[in-house]
Amino acid sequence: MPVDALYRDDFYLSTAEAEVTTIHEDGGIELNRTCFYATSGGQPGDTGFLERADGTKIALAQTKHGATKDIIIHVPLEGEPQPLVGEKLTLHVDWPRRYRLMRMHTACHLLSVVCPYPITGAAVGEEESRVDFDMSETIDRHEVTAKLMELVGQNHPVYVQWITDEELSANPGIVKSKNVRPPIGLGRVSLVCIGADSSVDSQPCGGTHVSETQEVGAIHIAKIEKKGKENRRFRIRFGAPGAEA
Numbered sequence: 001m002p003v004d005a006l007y008r009d010d011f012y013l014s015t016a017e018a019e020v021t022t023i024h025e026d027g028g029i030e031l032n033r034t035c036f037y038a039t040s041g042g043q044p045g046d047t048g049f050l051e052r053a054d055g056t057k058i059a060l061a062q063t064k065h066g067a068t069k070d071i072i073i074h075v076p077l078e079g080e081p082q083p084l085v086g087e088k089l090t091l092h093v094d095w096p097r098r099y100r101l102m103r104m105h106t107a108c109h110l111l112s113v114v115c116p117y118p119i120t121g122a123a124v125g126e127e128e129s130r131v132d133f134d135m136s137e138t139i140d141r142h143e144v145t146a147k148l149m150e151l152v153g154q155n156h157p158v159y160v161q162w163i164t165d166e167e168l169s170a171n172p173g174i175v176k177s178k179n180v181r182p183p184i185g186l187g188r189v190s191l192v193c194i195g196a197d198s199s200v201d202s203q204p205c206g207g208t209h210v211s212e213t214q215e216v217g218a219i220h221i222a223k224i225e226k227k228g229k230e231n232r233r234f235r236i237r238f239g240a241p242g243a244e245a
């Protein structure tokens, strides 16, 4: 039975009830449903804890996919109690961490609007995110920060539209990433849209995002590094611009 990945339809769901379906030899836990995001598309998986009926907590080190995206494995920290198959648990995502990741992830989308170049890699982090672009131009990071903050301040709605794998294959132009595969294989693909009628952007993405750009808050480009002749690595950090190089 594929897991019911509740976060795909509700990015703001931080708690849910679920039942244990499988315990792996290494202690990994599969559930019938989950609000824990599993590592993919450059966004790290959720941490948090699973609560047993008696109130005992099972703290999680990470959440990851199994052999396919239909499998989500909750990996407990070492020494945590092991639940039984069929046991009912209450799930608690580490929400402050996840919310920062959602803000950062959305910021990466905004950066791809400000810098409309093919993306060759991306990694979302709690403190810093990086996006690599296939570009040879030199850009002033303060200018990029100003444009990012303009998009944040305009408070555009951010929402998901579902399209079929076939619709995506018929419109390859909407994929901005060069090396990162769009989230296909589930029969439907989530298109993350920014602005009314996608006026700002739309991009296939299976991650979690905030619902309006103002939630991103203050961000800035801390660094733009030259990684080869045609590759620029942008580092996004929270807060107002600091003294970084």
Ligand SMILES: [Zn+2]
Residues within 6 Å of the ligand: 105, 106, 109, 192, 205, 206, 207, 208, 209
């Ligand atoms: Zn995304």
